[in-house]
Amino acid sequence: MADPTKRLPKLPVERALKVIAGRWKPVILYYVFDGPKRLSELKRMMPDITQKVLIQQLREMEEHGLVGRRVFAEVPARVEYTATELGLALEPVLLALCRWGQRHAEEQNELDELADCIVHPRASQARANTAA
Amino acid sequence: MADPTKRLPKLPVERALKVIAGRWKPVILYYVFDGPKRLSELKRMMPDITQKVLIQQLREMEEHGLVGRRVFAEVPARVEYTATELGLALEPVLLALCRWGQRHAEEQNELDELADCIVHPRASQARANTAA
DNA sequence: CGCCATGGTCACCTCCTGGTGGGTATGGAA
DNA sequence: TTCCATACCCACCAGGAGGTGACCATGGCG
Numbered sequence: 110m111a112d113p114t115k116r117l118p119k120l121p122v123e124r125a126l127k128v129i130a131g132r133w134k135p136v137i138l139y140y141v142f143d144g145p146k147r148l149s150e151l152k153r154m155m156p157d158i159t160q161k162v163l164i165q166q167l168r169e170m171e172e173h174g175l176v177g178r179r180v181f182a183e184v185p186a187r188v189e190y191t192a193t194e195l196g197l198a199l200e201p202v203l204l205a206l207c208r209w210g211q212r213h214a215e216e217q218n219e220l221d222e223l224a225d226c227i228v229h230p231r232a233s234q235a236r237a238n239t240a241a
Numbered sequence: 242m243a244d245p246t247k248r249l250p251k252l253p254v255e256r257a258l259k260v261i262a263g264r265w266k267p268v269i270l271y272y273v274f275d276g277p278k279r280l281s282e283l284k285r286m287m288p289d290i291t292q293k294v295l296i297q298q299l300r301e302m303e304e305h306g307l308v309g310r311r312v313f314a315e316v317p318a319r320v321e322y323t324a325t326e327l328g329l330a331l332e333p334v335l336l337a338l339c340r341w342g343q344r345h346a347e348e349q350n351e352l353d354e355l356a357d358c359i360v361h362p363r364a365s366q367a368r369a370n371t372a373a
Numbered sequence: 374c375g376c377c378a379t380g381g382t383c384a385c386c387t388c389c390t391g392g393t394g395g396g397t398a399t400g401g402a403a
Numbered sequence: 404t405t406c407c408a409t410a411c412c413c414a415c416c417a418g419g420a421g422g423t424g425a426c427c428a429t430g431g432c433g
Contacts, residue, residue: 119356121342122267122335128345130262132421135254148380159422164381166421174348185379186429195348202337203254209334210253213260216306216327224251264391280410291392296411298391317409318399 125202128173133158133166135203138192139227141176142200145189175199249305257334260305265290265298267335270324271359273308274332277323307331 117124129135133155140146140154148167152160167190170176175196181187207226214223249256261267265287272278272286280299284292299322302308307328313319339358346355 117346117351120267121339121346121355121358123342124345124355125338125342126258126262126267128342130258135252135258149378159424160381161383161423162421174345180380185431186381188380195345198341198344202334202341205334205337206257207253209330210255210257210260212330213256213306213327214249214253219249223253223256226253281408291394292410293393293412294391312410317401318411320410 128170128175129199129203131166131169133162134170134175135206136227137163137166137170138175138196138199138203141190141192142197145179145191148188148190151190170196260302260307261331261335263298263301265294266302266307267338268359269295269298269302270307270328270331270335273322273324274329277311277321280320280322283322302328 117127129138136155137151140151146154148160148163151167152158152163155163158166167176167178171178171190174193177191177193179189179191181189211220211223211226214220249259261270268287269283272283278286280292280295283299284290284295287295290298299308299310303310303322306325309323309325311321311323313321343352343355343358346352
């Protein structure tokens, strides 16, 4: 998947799904949408993910143009991951998915075992009322 | 996945992704959005899918409340699959995914090897011009 | 020098999804 | 009775994503 030789699906929907449907990608994206993040930072934010897997996911998203990677030649080698324009364009899509996911949980009477939406509308600027 | 014991993810986004990200689900949904379809009909529309897999996908979507199944006690046992309300609510989401998928293809200069969107807005009414 | 932090790689293993091939039940046509 | 169509299940398998653990390079610090 992370290999350029392996092309993405022909159908746009499937292409999009393939690109964002990684085990941790939505969550990572959520954090990165909020501003540049270092590897260790992300790791700290998601204790359940392995560093290897985290890097793996980031690499794939980088290759797919969702995030950018900047290396600072500093003392203990700093690396920052940022969301690209293309990546940011996913925010509304993820939001739509989230909304539908909630509705789905409602209709299945499983709202109880459902976590927060995480992906809120325009987390960056309008850090406004999540409580609508 | 199709098993009730296996619960869906807690995060709404992941829940939604898990539910719609089957190898053939978007396509099946597309066809079913357009009206009730029989198994054999769907099979004919997607020659590349195995009947077993088709049924499998339909079962999962049924279990997740995306499609409904109606059995007609007719001569050669007829079965119709229809989109539920919940399923129909996915149309805009799939559309968003599709749009983003196209944009992604553009930005990666792979528009050439990209098929049609398939999921068009309200396929029923505005059957617009696919010829760009 | 030995130790630690950061960022990262490599080998390996497991589980799940999708895919293939065959088999089953009902009932009409030949 | 044999054959075929619809709708469906079961046993099995291959490939890939995700996960675990060990290991490497740089450079400050005690």
